[in-house]
Amino acid sequence: MTTTSPHTPAVDAARWPDVARVPDAHLRARAARVLGRHAADRAGVHLRTGADREPTDGRPVLELYDERSFYRRLAAGGLIGFGESYMAGEWDSPDLVTLLTRLAEAYEDLIPRPLQPLRHITLPRRPSSDRNTRSGARRHISHHYDLSNDLFALFLDRTMTYSSALFGDDDPRDPEGLAHAQERKIDRLLDGAAVGEGTHLLEIGTGWGELAVRAARRGARVTSVTLSAEQRDLARERVAEAGLSEAVDVQLCDYRDVEGTYDAVVSVEMIEAVGERYWPAYVETLDRLVAPGGRVGLQSITMEHGLMRASRGSYTWMHKYVFPGGLIPSVTAIEEQLAERSSLAITDRHAFGTDYADTLRVWRESFTGAAEQVRDLGFDETFARMWFFYLAYCEAGFRSRIIDVEQIILERN
Known part of the structure; x- marks a missing residue:
């Protein structure tokens, strides 16, 4: 019907x-x-x-x-x-x-x-199924990231980077401008985490492999984990095309199950998907996996602490249709978790929310321009309206400054 x-x-x-x-x-x-x-x-x-x-x-x-x-x-x-x-x-x-x-x-x-x-x-109110248990996290990540690699390729730039770019003099409306801004974002985070020749790097949340490739080109040995089978497969292909398969290992693995120690850990826009109930496990995992003297580089969407506390129990349109199980943290909440659960502390922060608004505008315009290809992939008009609303909704959040995005560097306290 x-x-x-x-x-x-x-x-x-x-x-x-x-x-x-x-x-x-x-x-x-x-x-x-x-x-x-x-x-x-x-x-x-x-x-x-x-x-x-x-x-x-x-x-x-x-x-x-x-x-x-x-x-x-x-x-x-x-x-x-x-x-x-x-x-x-x-x-x-x-x-x-x-x-x-x-x-x-x-x-x-x-x-x-x-x-x-x-x-x-x-x-x-949030249903119990929204919790990010191991099975819940796999289901939630698959809900979004396993839609279709081809779908994401229609609106992302050539780097296939699905997080905020960092614009300098680049024109956001120039496809190469967005790609260069994504590379700048990645390089800044890798610099902050001191990733270079000989670094053993862990990436929590693979995306489609661009960060792992750029880290490997610096001479790092990279282990990257994701819960998305679609992302893992395409990331491995892109790593192989770059001739870096011996330096990069992409695994289908929950961050809680990663073993070993690493010189540096980076995680881009992953903590938002963890859920408040599992923030302690996430922070304890970072603390356990980074070697003494190592650094952690996070990129996180953030919101003001009072608004986060007021909205923490809400079940929203975004949870129901786009990102189940998530909660955008405040920097205060991150600091509290670090103090209670780890020996890590914030040593550097850089906020660039207006860049995220510009990134989302490019994605939205590219998605709109690819309407016919979206239909050819089997997505109906209701999905197209949902996705357009999602991109516009997020862009409005950054333009209104209700939400922000930051790169955060952590070191031993």
Whole structure:
């Protein structure tokens, strides 16, 4: 069974059950309508419906095609319903990033303060299946990274690097500019971890192998671990094409099961996927694996500590559809874990969140330009809208400065 919308093709109910089904929340939808209009006013967003064509006065526009379904979803699922309504084609915006950025900037004022405590009572909570046990972590990583190497190749640059670039004078809109910025990011992290000739390096979270290749070209011996079979296979191919198979060993392995000691450990945008329950295990593993005198280089998305604490139990659209099991840490939370669980301490930090916004813009534009190839790979229109919303949602997070990204170097205390 499928549902239809005048703005999107039919939604496959077997593949997208909660997008195809509009929740039965008639009474609460009335309250959601009032709160939705309050939120739009507070954020300076123009809610446009039907034949409404009044001037927007420069305000970002949220075009409502199906008000009834939109508010029922909002009432039943909060931000999950907001995203599912977009996937269903019930609303859109001529500039989605600007709209989401404005909403993010006004996040604390969208709900009247007397009602804010009720969010924790009325909105969905994380299911137990969201925990990153060994089997859960494998399932969560596969959910995202094993979609298709060909899909990621459609919007990433030639380095196949799926994390924030570090732009210097490079033009973000130039494909080679993004590639050079990714290489700069990798080199800066390797420099911080003192990776060079003879270094035995452990990489936790392989990606598609670019960091391992660049480290090996410095003369390092690299062990890289991932839970994604698709990433492992393509990373091994890329390592072989670079003629570095003897220097790089890519393994399908949980970070908790890695043995030995290493001169340096690097991990790029991995801690966000670990989950708060397993931060102690992650930090203890870093401490156990790095040799005396060695360094750890992390790249992590971060958020302000108070916001992290307030959102730690939330179950969001991002958890449900894109990154199950994760939580973006604060630098304070990382410092607390290091102090309690290790002899490591932060010795250097570099934040570059605006670079992540620019990185995501390039990815989003490349993904949009590859719409036909995405369909040829077997991904339907609902997936395409989900992925576009995900990229725009993240870009808005960095543009609004609700989230940031940092390179963090750790050494023995």
